Amino acid sequence: MSDVNRQWVLASRPTGMVQESDFELRESPLPALQDGQARVRTLYLSFDPAMRGWLNDVPSYVPPVQIGEVMRAGGVGQVVESREPKLEPGDIVQGTFGWQEYALATAGGPAGARPVPEGVPITWPLGVLGGTGLTAYFGLLEVGQPKPGETVVVSAAAGATGSVAAQIARIRGCRVIGIAGSPDKVGWLVHEARLDGAIDYNHEHVSARLDDLCPDGIDVYFDNVGGKILDTVLARINSHARIALCGGISTYNSTERAGPRNYMQLVVRSARMQGFLTFDFLPRFGEAIADLSAWVQAGEIAHQEDIQHGFENAPATLLRLFQGKNLGKQLLRVADPEG
Amino acid sequence: MSDVNRQWVLASRPTGMVQESDFELRESPLPALQDGQARVRTLYLSFDPAMRGWLNDVPSYVPPVQIGEVMRAGGVGQVVESREPKLEPGDIVQGTFGWQEYALATAGGPAGARPVPEGVPITWPLGVLGGTGLTAYFGLLEVGQPKPGETVVVSAAAGATGSVAAQIARIRGCRVIGIAGSPDKVGWLVHEARLDGAIDYNHEHVSARLDDLCPDGIDVYFDNVGGKILDTVLARINSHARIALCGGISTYNSTERAGPRNYMQLVVRSARMQGFLTFDFLPRFGEAIADLSAWVQAGEIAHQEDIQHGFENAPATLLRLFQGKNLGKQLLRVADPEG
Numbered sequence: 001m002s003d004v005n006r007q008w009v010l011a012s013r014p015t016g017m018v019q020e021s022d023f024e025l026r027e028s029p030l031p032a033l034q035d036g037q038a039r040v041r042t043l044y045l046s047f048d049p050a051m052r053g054w055l056n057d058v059p060s061y062v063p064p065v066q067i068g069e070v071m072r073a074g075g076v077g078q079v080v081e082s083r084e085p086k087l088e089p090g091d092i093v094q095g096t097f098g099w100q101e102y103a104l105a106t107a108g109g110p111a112g113a114r115p116v117p118e119g120v121p122i123t124w125p126l127g128v129l130g131g132t133g134l135t136a137y138f139g140l141l142e143v144g145q146p147k148p149g150e151t152v153v154v155s156a157a158a159g160a161t162g163s164v165a166a167q168i169a170r171i172r173g174c175r176v177i178g179i180a181g182s183p184d185k186v187g188w189l190v191h192e193a194r195l196d197g198a199i200d201y202n203h204e205h206v207s208a209r210l211d212d213l214c215p216d217g218i219d220v221y222f223d224n225v226g227g228k229i230l231d232t233v234l235a236r237i238n239s240h241a242r243i244a245l246c247g248g249i250s251t252y253n254s255t256e257r258a259g260p261r262n263y264m265q266l267v268v269r270s271a272r273m274q275g276f277l278t279f280d281f282l283p284r285f286g287e288a289i290a291d292l293s294a295w296v297q298a299g300e301i302a303h304q305e306d307i308q309h310g311f312e313n314a315p316a317t318l319l320r321l322f323q324g325k326n327l328g329k330q331l332l333r334v335a336d337p338e339g
Numbered sequence: 340m341s342d343v344n345r346q347w348v349l350a351s352r353p354t355g356m357v358q359e360s361d362f363e364l365r366e367s368p369l370p371a372l373q374d375g376q377a378r379v380r381t382l383y384l385s386f387d388p389a390m391r392g393w394l395n396d397v398p399s400y401v402p403p404v405q406i407g408e409v410m411r412a413g414g415v416g417q418v419v420e421s422r423e424p425k426l427e428p429g430d431i432v433q434g435t436f437g438w439q440e441y442a443l444a445t446a447g448g449p450a451g452a453r454p455v456p457e458g459v460p461i462t463w464p465l466g467v468l469g470g471t472g473l474t475a476y477f478g479l480l481e482v483g484q485p486k487p488g489e490t491v492v493v494s495a496a497a498g499a500t501g502s503v504a505a506q507i508a509r510i511r512g513c514r515v516i517g518i519a520g521s522p523d524k525v526g527w528l529v530h531e532a533r534l535d536g537a538i539d540y541n542h543e544h545v546s547a548r549l550d551d552l553c554p555d556g557i558d559v560y561f562d563n564v565g566g567k568i569l570d571t572v573l574a575r576i577n578s579h580a581r582i583a584l585c586g587g588i589s590t591y592n593s594t595e596r597a598g599p600r601n602y603m604q605l606v607v608r609s610a611r612m613q614g615f616l617t618f619d620f621l622p623r624f625g626e627a628i629a630d631l632s633a634w635v636q637a638g639e640i641a642h643q644e645d646i647q648h649g650f651e652n653a654p655a656t657l658l659r660l661f662q663g664k665n666l667g668k669q670l671l672r673v674a675d676p677e678g
Contacts, residue, residue: 053607060607226603245606259598264565266614267584268392268399273612275605 005030007070008099008314014055017253017322020315022055023071023099030102038087040077040105040113042097043337044307045314046126047073047330048160049224049321052252061277071099071314074131076122077113078337079105090339092116094125099314101334110282120293122337127160127329128303129292131278135246136164136222137288138281141172143244143274144220148173151214153233156224157198158185160303160329161246164292165222167193167301174220177213179206179229181324188327192302207232217241225250226260234262241271253322304328311335344369346409347438347653353394356592356661359654361394362410362438369441377426379416379444379452381436382676383646384653385465386412386669387499388563388660391591400616410438410653413470415461416452417676418444429678431455433464438653440673449618459632461676466499466668467642468631470617474585475503475561476627477620480511482583482613483559487512490553492572495563496537497524499642499668500585503631504561506532506640513559516552518545518568520663527666531641546571556580564589565599573601580610592661643667650674 004027011024033039054065054072065072075097079087086107087093095113097103105113116125127133139161146152152169156162157178166189169176178189178198189198197213199206206229210218217238223230226248237243251257266273281288295301306326308317310333317332343366350363372378393404393411404411414436418426425446426432434452436442444452455464466472478500485491491508495501496517505528508515517528517537528537536552538545545568549557556577562569565587576582590596605612620627634640645665647656649672656671 231598245603247606248603251603257600257603259570259600259602261596261598263598263602263612264584264587264590264596264614266612267586268616269614270616270619271614273602273605275603275608275610277607277609280609 002101003030004028005100005102006311007101009070010055010065010067012067013057014253016255018052018055018319020319023315025312031104033081033083033104035083036106038079038082038084038105038107038113040093040095040097040103041080042075042077042101042103042311042334043092044123044126045073045075045097045099045317045332045334046131047318047321047332048132049247049249049252051318052322072096073099074126075103075334076116076126077103077105087113092122092337094130101311117289123305123307123329123331124296126331127305128164128296128301129289132160132329133164133292134281134285134288135278136161136168137292138278138284139244139246139276140165140168140220140222142281143276144169144222144242146172146174146220149175150219151175151177151216152220152222153177153179153210153214153218154222154224155179155229156247156249157189157193157195158327159224162222162224163189163193163303163328164301165246166195167295169220169222170195171295171300175214177210179225185327188304194302201229207235210236220244222246223248227251227258230260231262234260234265237265237269237271239269239271241269243271243273245273245275249322305331307331307333309333341440342369343367344439344441345650346440348409349394349404349406351406352396353592355594357391357394357658359658362654364651370443372420372422372443374422375445377418377421377423377444377446377452379432379434379436379442380419381414381416381440381442381650381673382431383462383465384412384414384436384438384656384671384673385470386657386660386671387471388586388588388591390657391661411435412438413465414442415455415465416442416444426452431461431676433469440650456628462644462646462668462670463635465670466644467503467635467640468628471499471668472503472631473620473624473627474617475500475507476631477617477623478583478585478615479504479507479559479561481620482615483508483561483581485511485513485559488514489558490514490516490555491559491561492516492518492549492553492557493561493563494518494568495586495588496528496532496534497666498563501561501563502528502532502642502667503640504585505534506634508559508561509534510634510639514553516549518564524666527643533641540568546574549575559583561585562587566590566597569599570601573599573604576604576608576610578608578610580608582610582612584612584614588661644670646670646672648672
């Protein structure tokens, strides 16, 4: 074990597109362990579009990351040293370890490190069996309320959350159309995720393709992108449609925020647009993970991981999300487990 | 009875602000009655902001009014001639009679003329005991779902619908803040409608006043106006807030439609924005009218009618809504009942 910790800290608040230079790599000595603490070596870091919001100095569901503070991130790591009986050296655990090679962890509580489930790859609890899978599950089922035979549209459908949401809708007997940004992604959606159709928004007319693929209108929209695509969908919603607002990645790095011009469609269609936070459903996480595990293991949910390598690439890996480069869950491999 | 009918027909589709010149006054002979029809003389016409939407050639919850067609409007009239046994000469009835002095009416069905309730002024079924009262009732209670002690904000709160919604919220034990456009309206909201506070958006800073009057944030917003005020409220919503989208009068006459820039607050606050059409609740109209009647008669709901005079003033009366001139339900008196 090194006695130096490398950390990426927030150096400046981005305005507009986040840049690698908004972060700074620092080295610091490893602090001594206190009773009740364990030292965790980071193995994989998780990247999500929502992390962009944590960089803005505005009130939100979590406090903003402060200048000089280690960038917040979920991860999987291995206990290397411990003064906490529940966390033994060698254990593989998950938690909000941040962009650093070594983190101090406690056990128990929402902020504590917890063991990863056995029998699945150690990265899955960061994606399909973790935050993104849970977000897809509750957003689609509880907010979207899809009924068999309804038409469901999902944006950023090849992303970690969108891909799971779209396939849960397919499992529930819906007609599902995915929107993504490249021919590769569209191919994956149709052939691997087995959606009823997919649209490449970078190379096709979304409005015309939606008209083709959703001849009976749109009942549920699981939105990860906001912007023009949200307006294009709003113009095609059915009566009593439900829009599950998961994110708005098209706007996160924009200094000029525009809202959905067609929002009055909600009135004339008696429809709703609803945001949600996965933690609202905390008491039901166990049930959701059980369903997701069963679907993944039965081959009903295909999922992909986009794994980058090397701790020094953390900022560049974050940027991949906003460049549309990732296909599936974006991860960074920092180290391999030992023993 | 005259043998000539005067009608206001749509002469041109407005772009931007509707003008009196978008309508044309025509005279035509009264058609002969068919079996099952009655001739109704218009007594009062009802005016609502939603009528602006009927002039746009876009799909909506009702077909657009066509060029050359009599302007659609609800009204109260008196049967003057009948070949329908259920509609007897002298009966006072309500229905969608349009901007004309004489209408042909049938009985039964949603499009049929129906008797006004006894024991209340004949105009009330056009307002507090009619469409606007029902819209306020279901929008506030079913979409807004206010709980005692919560903070409810209502825009266009001195209008026909907003004033009823705000007072139902007060009756349900909420802290209620109204937003309106003049000192007179604000005075009425505080002294007659007995709200907890009111804001004059033309002469006060809405954001600062909302901060003062809603120190615990906003749980329910009943929105009639859209635009900047919607964004100002979105910035102050609490977790799990509900926005009942009733209308967006600030945008109806605008050629540049902007959406709510702050809609992503719905995500970080796990909140929802939901449109509704009063007719979705048709099976429960009786229950709502009973509640509204009881509240009005007990003095729990104050309401006002703004009555203009003379059939020739129909277009000018519509414009009053968009000029913010009306206080309460906008009506036009066309004739007095006989007998």
